[in-house]
Amino acid sequence: MDRQVKVIEAPKPFVSWEDMKTHGKIEEESEKSYVETLVNGATTWLDGPTGWLGRSLGVQILEFSSSNWPCHVDDLPYGPVIEVISAEYVDPNGDSHSIVTEDLTDFSDMPDVRGDEGDVKIRYRAGYGVQDSDDQTKWNNVVPSPIQVAVMMLATQWYQNREGVSVGSSVDELPFAVKALIQPFRIYR
CATH class of the missing domain: 1.10.3230.30 (Phage gp6-like head-tail connector protein)
Structure with a gap:
């Protein structure tokens, strides 16, 4: 695992x-x-x-945890990645922050992190799926x-x-x- x-x-x-x-x-x-x-x-x-x-098959929510940012959304493991839901990091001073994830596809110009394991956490939806046409909060495999x-x-x-x-x-x-x-x-x- x-x-x-x-x-x-x-x-x-x-x-x-x-x-x-x-x-x-x-x-x-x-x-x-x-x-x-x-x-x-x-x-x-x-x-x-x-x-x-x-890889992810059915639509699911995963959380990636690391000491640094991945380079790109496609670098998140167990795709296909559908969307980034949230991104949080711990800066060099030890303070926690959240990032606005709308249209986030590239992590190359992200803030500096402290560098300890778990200082970067990215939640994302992965798998083969589409949004339900009647209810945009639901996903269909x-x-x-x-x-x-x-x-x-x-x-x-x-x-x-x-x-x-x-x-x-x-x-x-x-x-x-x-x-x-x-x-x-x-x-x-």
């Missing part, structure tokens, strides 16, 4: 129960809670600061379909194979079809 970034507001699910019923051919309504847990597990395994992809399919495939595999090991079959670290779908989105750090 990245110590510089923490999740302030987790993303809402971007694969629904209805999606899973269709993809996994699941008919039992009594399985809904279990299947949603599997979807959450697959999503968490891929998404955000702890995820395999090294628009996660690329290959990632949605990969989450459904993983959750379905786990649903159908409930044991940690399957005897008599080959074992892959990551099922080939899932890896093929998500590999183009992976960011290596």
Whole structure:
């Protein structure tokens, strides 16, 4: 886990129960809670600061903490960055300040900081999303379909194979079809 970034507001699910019923051919309504847990597990395994992809998928709020400013908004980890929500820093005298973040995209001309770890804190919204047209305070996930399919495939595999090991079959670290779908989105750090 990245110590510089923490999740302030987790993303809402971007694969629904209805999606899973269709993809996994699941008919039992009594399985809904279990299947949603599997979807959450697959999503968490891929998404955000702890995820395999090294990027944010569903819209979420992250907080970057450092001893200095990043160079640019695009340098904030686990993008895509949608917007900067707040920026705070501690000056060389030890006083805390906030920065107006409207239209903030560049950090190259920022005030001096003391330089201790955590002296710069930037909250930002990241992930694949758009603002709700009816309510500008809400965001809707628009996660690329290959990632949605990969989450459904993983959750379905786990649903159908409930044991940690399957005897008599080959074992892959990551099922080939899932890896093929998500590999183009992976960011290596």
